[in-house]
Amino acid sequence: MGLVFILSLQMVELFVNRSYYRNMKNSDVLTSFLTIGSLGSRIVSRPKLAGEWGLSFPSEDRSMFHIVRKGSCWFKHESQQAPIKLSQGDLIFISKVGDYELLQSPTSKSDNYHTTIKEMEKRNIVDSDPTYLFCGSYQLQQNINLPLFNQLPSFIYISAEESIKNPKLANIIRLIIEEDMDDDIGHLIVQKRLIDILLVYILRYWVQQDAGNSKGWLAAIADEKIGKSLSLLHNSPAKKWTLDELSSLVGMSKTSFSRKFSQVVGESPMGYLSKWRIDLAAKLLLESDRSVAEISMEVGYESEYSFSRIFKSLKGLPPKKYRNS
Numbered sequence: 001m002g003l004v005f006i007l008s009l010q011m012v013e014l015f016v017n018r019s020y021y022r023n024m025k026n027s028d029v030l031t032s033f034l035t036i037g038s039l040g041s042r043i044v045s046r047p048k049l050a051g052e053w054g055l056s057f058p059s060e061d062r063s064m065f066h067i068v069r070k071g072s073c074w075f076k077h078e079s080q081q082a083p084i085k086l087s088q089g090d091l092i093f094i095s096k097v098g099d100y101e102l103l104q105s106p107t108s109k110s111d112n113y114h115t116t117i118k119e120m121e122k123r124n125i126v127d128s129d130p131t132y133l134f135c136g137s138y139q140l141q142q143n144i145n146l147p148l149f150n151q152l153p154s155f156i157y158i159s160a161e162e163s164i165k166n167p168k169l170a171n172i173i174r175l176i177i178e179e180d181m182d183d184d185i186g187h188l189i190v191q192k193r194l195i196d197i198l199l200v201y202i203l204r205y206w207v208q209q210d211a212g213n214s215k216g217w218l219a220a221i222a223d224e225k226i227g228k229s230l231s232l233l234h235n236s237p238a239k240k241w242t243l244d245e246l247s248s249l250v251g252m253s254k255t256s257f258s259r260k261f262s263q264v265v266g267e268s269p270m271g272y273l274s275k276w277r278i279d280l281a282a283k284l285l286l287e288s289d290r291s292v293a294e295i296s297m298e299v300g301y302e303s304e305y306s307f308s309r310i311f312k313s314l315k316g317l318p319p320k321k322y323r324n325s
Contacts, residue, residue, distance in 0.1 A: 029221055030203060032234045033148065036283050037140035041195050043188075044137050046180055047117045049073070050130040054110030055102040055117070057094075062139040063149050065093040065198070066102065069177050071131030074103040079154045089160030091173060093202050095152035104131070134180050136195045142283060145275035145314050151216035156206055169201040217272065220264045225250040229261065229269065237277050238300035243269060273300075278314045281307070285323040292319045 044064070049055075049071075057064065066075075068086045075092050076083040077100040086092060086102075094100055101110045110116070140148065163170040176194050179187050207222045220226045228250050233241065246269060247257035261269045277299040284295045296307035296319075312318050317325060 029217070029230045029234050030200065036142065036279050037144045037148065038142040039196065040139045040141045041192065041199065042137055043191060043195065044135040045117055046135070047120065047133050048130050049104065049120060049133065052108060053104045053116060053120065054108040055113035056110040057100050057113055059099055062137045063093065063095045064135065064137050065091060067091050067134040067173060067176060069132035069134055069180065071129060073131050074106050076101045076103060077155055084157055087160065089163070089173065091158045091163065093156040094154070095149045095156065096154050098154055102133070134176060138199055144279045148218060151218045152206060156202060158205060166205060169205060172198050172201055215264060215266045217265050223264055225252055226261055226264050233273050233276060237273065237280055238298060240300070241273060274310060275314060278311055281311060281319070282315060282322065285319055
């Protein structure tokens with residue numbers, strides 16, 4: 001049996017935190033974003049559902065996903081009139097805050113998922129065809145200026161048939177299901193790492209499939225030239241960037257680049273850079289003992305006063321108060 005090494009976002013973050021963004025020359029925009037945002041992921045539940053049932057998920061400040069390990073159910077979201085049938089191997093990712101339900105049938109009544117799952121465990125209903133789910137969640141633990149989950153559609157549905165077209169995504173889903181069925185040593189930590197990786201593949205899938213119809217930095221990754229400019233800004237945030245240099249490096253005129261960047265990303269290149277610099281600075285303030293002056297220089301501000309003013313305008317607090325809070 002081969003030995004498989006899994007590189008999780010937490011492992012990436014470990015390396016980045018040692019030198020922050022200075023050694024991120026080969027990193028991509030999504031990796032740097034998830035690192036600075038301090039992605040938190042966890043396994044929520046692995047319910048066995050039998051008989052007539054319905055799970056209600058209220059609005060929460062996190063994103064959720066559900067994999068149908070076995071059986072089937074129906075997904076109903078407040079933004080969607082018709083329910084969607086989920087079958088074995090299907091995945092549904094709910095990116096935004098909003099009420100939704102997982103139901104045994106389209107007409108089933110639902111109750112809070114915590115309550116329903118606990119009651120189901122107590123009753124131990126015998127059913128020849130139960131449904132098994134694997135449920136997890138994601139949340140950015142750092143309050144960042146550049147959004148992620150609210151740039152995505154309300155939910156992303158990936159059928160088992162669709163995931164087969166993307167072998168890497170299909171393999172991650174398969175491994176999650178297999179690990180959930182085993183009690184081998186370390187299976188919980190393996191699952192935790194796998195669901196970190198799952199998010200990246202879900203986002204890749206969306207960028208490849210639908211991002212062209214959306215706006216924001218995540219959608220911009222799909223654009224060859226604007227995506228390249230984002231990588232340049234993320235990899236060297238302290239550099240004294242100008243529109244002339246950025247547009248030249250991506251092979252566009254200054255006017256065309258500035259217009260397209262604003263159209264695709266939703267703000268100007270320099271406005272985006274300011275937000276990214278302040279997000280980096282916020283992480284440094286919380287996770288290092290460097291002075292405000294040192295941090296302002298490290299993220300590209302020669303004037304501590306200018307840095308503090310911009311920081312307060314974006315974070316609501318001056319750097320020192322932000323650190324102490």
